[in-house]
Amino acid sequence: MVSQDNQMTGKIRLYISEDLSEGRNCSLIKGQHHYLRNVMRCQSGEPILVFNGRDGEWLAEISQIDKKVAEIQVRSQTRPQSFTSDIHVLFAPVKKARLNYMVQKATEMGASSLVPVMTQYTQKTRLNYERLKANMVEAAEQCNLLNVPELCEAINFEQALEKLDDATPARSLIFCDESAGPVLTKDSRDALEAIKNKPVAVLIGPEGGFSPAERKKLYARPDTLTISLGPRILRADTALVAALSLCQMTIGDWV
Incomplete structure (x- = not known):
């Protein structure tokens, strides 16, 4: 049951991995x-x-906190669980600060999965997954x-396309192409409307864009939807925000 008790409200929010239910005691990490x-x-x-x-949001009380441990007791549910749009973000990693920004904004804008993709022009190949996850949390x-x-x-570019080809249910690929023209065409809008509420993947390229060979493979896929993000060349982190905004306002949970 969702709590209606307004006498006790928590301002601090923490993500924990343990299951949540009324009366459960949980130990917090370091x-x-x-x-x-x-x-x-x-x-x-x-x-x-x-x-x-998984279990929604819960009000909890700090039951113990000292130099060594912090423990909480779960009291009551404040919000039931809801789920975001089924949008996977496939992105070529960029430099540290901008990469942190990308995973933060993808989280805020409702992506369900983030997949680093190593393309021919990707410059950053070593990733600190713990740091990226911390930014998302x-x-x-x-x-x-x-x-x-x-x-x-x-995964590499070819593996990313193979995973999309094998996906069940099918997942359309939205390719944000800087050479697609200065505006989002009516055909593109109609194509987006046709995949509304269906699983999609949004592909964000590296600094320098995709290689000619990679672009050829993308164009050859029957379920690739090529769209424009406007008349300006965008950096990868800006393109991610623009692409997710476009997806959410046309086929996602903003409509």
Whole structure:
């Protein structure tokens, strides 16, 4: 049951991996312990909000916090679980600060899965998955989200296309092509409308774009939808925000 009790509200939100249910006791991890005790100066008995991407959002109470441990007791559900649009983001990794920005914004804008794709022109090939995941969790905590996207292991360009070909149910690929023209055409809008509420993947290229061979393979796929993101050349992190905005307002959960 969703709690209607307004006498106790938590302002701090934490993502935890454990199952959540009324009366359950959970131990917090080291970083969360440090945040509550040393940053927020929390005391036993104070309320916080917790979520895990499966069981909704819950009001919890700090039952113990000292130099060594922090534990909470789950009290009541504040929001039932909801799920985002089925949008996978396939992106070529870029430099550190912009990469952190990309995964944060993809999380905030409702992506369900993030897949690093190594293309011919990809410059960054070593990824700190722990850091990327932390950025995604922080974005979900701060933006009152109930979901944190899945972060997949990096794959190469050919593997990405193979996974799309083998996907069940079928997943259309939205290719944000800088050479597609200055405007989103009526044909593109109609094609987007045709895949509304269906699984999609959005492909964001690297600095320097896709190679001629990669572009040829993308154009050859029957379920690739090529769209324009406007008359300007966008950096990868900006293109991601523009592409997800376009998807959410035409085929996602903004409509």
